[in-house]
Amino acid sequence: MAKRYAVILAAGQGTRMKSKLYKVLHPVMGRPMVQHVIDQLNPVNLDKMITIVGHGAEKVAEHIGNESEMVLQGEQLGTGHAVIQAEDLLKNKDGTTIVVCGDTPLITSETYRSLFDHHEQEGAKATVLTAKAPDPSGYGRVVRNDQNEVERIVEHKDAEDAERQVDEINTGTYCFDNKALFEALQHVSNDNVQGEYYLPDVIEILQSRDEKVSAFQTPDFEETLGINDRVALAHAEKILKKRINEKHMRNGATLIDPDNTYISPDVTIEQDVLIHPGSIIKGSTTIKADAEIGPHTEIDNCYIGQASIIKQSVAKDSYIGDRVQIGPYSHIRPEASIGNEAKIGNFVEVKKSSLGNKSKVSHLSYIGDAEVGSNVNIGCGTITVNYDGKNKYLTTIEDDAFIGCNSNLVAPVTVGEGSYVAAGSTITKDVPEDALSIARARQANKEGYASRIRNQKKD
Template sequence: MTNIFAVILAAGQGTRMKSKLYKVLHPVCGKPMVEHVVDHIQSVNVDRIVTVVGHGAELVKETLGEKSEYVLQAEQLGTAHAIQQAEPILGKLEGTTLVVCGDTPLIRPETMQALFEHHAKQNAKATILTAVAENPTGYGRVLRDTDGKVAQIVEQKDATEQQKLVTEINTGTYCFDNKALFEALKLVNNHNAQGEYYLPDVIEILQQQGEIVSAFVTDSFDETLGVNDRFALSQAEQLMRARINEKHMRNGVTIINPATTHISTDAVIGRDTVLQPGVMIEGATVIGEDCIIGPNSHIVASKIGDRTTIHSSVVLNSTVGSETAVGPFAHLRPNSTLGDHVKIGNFVEVKKSVLGDHTKVSHLSYIGDAEVGNNVNIGCGSITVNYDGRNKFKTTIEDNVFVGCNSNLVAPVTIGAGSFIAAGSTITKEVPADAFAIARARQENKLDYVSKLYLK
């Protein structure tokens, strides 16, 4: 099939969300709803995507970027009116057009592809994606004639009590012959309870013209869910999270408690990795094989090597090597890079630093704006003092250095290879290679002095 187009309806304000954020930009599993829709459409090789924007137009454009073309529906007069705004781009083209709402993030690419194929096989001018709902309240009903063919779509507010008993619903997703769509749109009127121009009226117009109108029933009502309020948003989140988790488990990842595990749609996780309860993985994170991601760990847009353990820790926009251990209760802030066989222990914070292979920062330390070599040991409570109140400075620690407990390395400073920093030192000058550096006040004991402190 050639010349396939898509129009995404994303102009509504979404007042039922009761939010300052434009409805289609609310995230589901870490990605805005409308971006899910666009990504799914792209995966079925659509030639052109046009998004109809209105409220929050600039934010939608900023989110989707060059993934789509855009038209503005300045006044929201209904779904048919919204599609008409795309006429200058698509109106004269031959092909098939998919129409989908920007608040339906769960529709699978496979369902879209099946809809296209059914539409072509039936040689239809229009094909409706329908579903059977246990509770169809709020949805347009698909009415069929005695031969099972689509006769009409009736909106909830215009339906009779008998029509409201129908459980086959219009999901709001369609395939159209592109030219037939834009010709029929010219005939749509707003003689209905809402005074709007309804896209489903195109179906009746095409039928009156003797054209073939078909319907493709998806076997999953859940994936057609439209998100109109916060409750539906939570349902979409739950359904997509379950879908993502199932995909990873079937690909060889162990998820101990899927109900408490959140994984973004863009994450890649290797086989035999174990995710323990409460794990949250966001963004385009890549995790290798045979890793253990411990309870309540939070990983964002990071790369984790093979056979690495992240235990109850936060990793943000960073890279962690293979056979490395992080945590518990460690914090890797953005732009941190850990080599292989590295140990970052409890209550250690690393920020914008590189740590070489076999280096250890075992507990209660801060490493910021530093370049740390291989096989370095940084003792408990040590700090790279990188900030003077106005500017950040770099600390360089070369290979095979031992930094004693409670040391302050005041940047900018270089610690030479193989050197040794005595515990409790405040280092402000370069330490040469293989040197022993000690920088602390000489201890002095004042005998029998304590009692004097409490004298009046």
């Protein structure tokens, strides 16, 4: 099999985005658009991938890491000039090179693979990925000869009136014979309206040498959309959201309102999961079978166990076991671990804490930096007082303990197995197992005192 290489063009500043963020780092469904390109190219089994960077190169390097080699284009003088920056890494290699724009996050690995296969089967020196555009304005036109072969590609600004009527457009993605590409680039001129070195001019150079130039037309124009402004970014987000949601529904999940459900690409959802409208599911989240999410719930990078229910709540970087009930209006913060059949009720916040099987925190409580055993009941208004202004400390509540309402557990402190903490207590010392701990002021009733207060207010 021929060697395969990729050059990703990601050096443009993206001024039309009107943003401090480098264009190809703008996220689509939570992932930078250039990362989508890399992720879809990876299944093609490339021998080398090179990303041409310019503005914001350091930021791109932070996101890409070791997934692609990077070459700096110090001055942006057109797509042909960008590709030639990879010359030192590719020039003398045999094989096929695909050139892709870093702002086209919707092209799938299946399309990339089909383009490679078509190019190699045709024995072409160049193959253009084309599409039929409903409105081709602004795109380079693919001009064919009488034999329906690609004759040339004309940029919109340089096209004559007849050429502007052509609706087959150049998507900006190509496959080339690698050696032929870099040899032809030496002859590309910048004699055009923009004064730039256009990569499509390589097509005409190869044509003039009677080399075979082919075209592979994708049936899905929207897949090839490039993102140049915020309007196009929102449109791409909508397309990818629909693609992701349809995949999950075909795999057996129920999305009641897919138009108002947002699921990132790395999410795994098993069969018979029910997702209500307004749910946002991000990161490397896994949702096991028969779980129910939403409405209006945000989950980021969590494991959600089988048949668990999360309503109107937020969960991030946490583990949630089987048959757990969370919400409404709960906040599961990072490093929380919720055991099987546990319950986290309304207006409860859990942070960096473990909660054992069948334990309950039903209302209006804060559990932070705590280890809570199994079958523990934590009453309404309970707080683990974990922070002294400088350091954070651990609260331990052992199995079968009962914590009364409005209790403050001042860490570091341990409440022993099977013990009771009376409502309204502030616990500052360890509670032995099977004990009742009461830590509150003795009640004193002053009869008639309320009337004295009311009379003073009248005076």
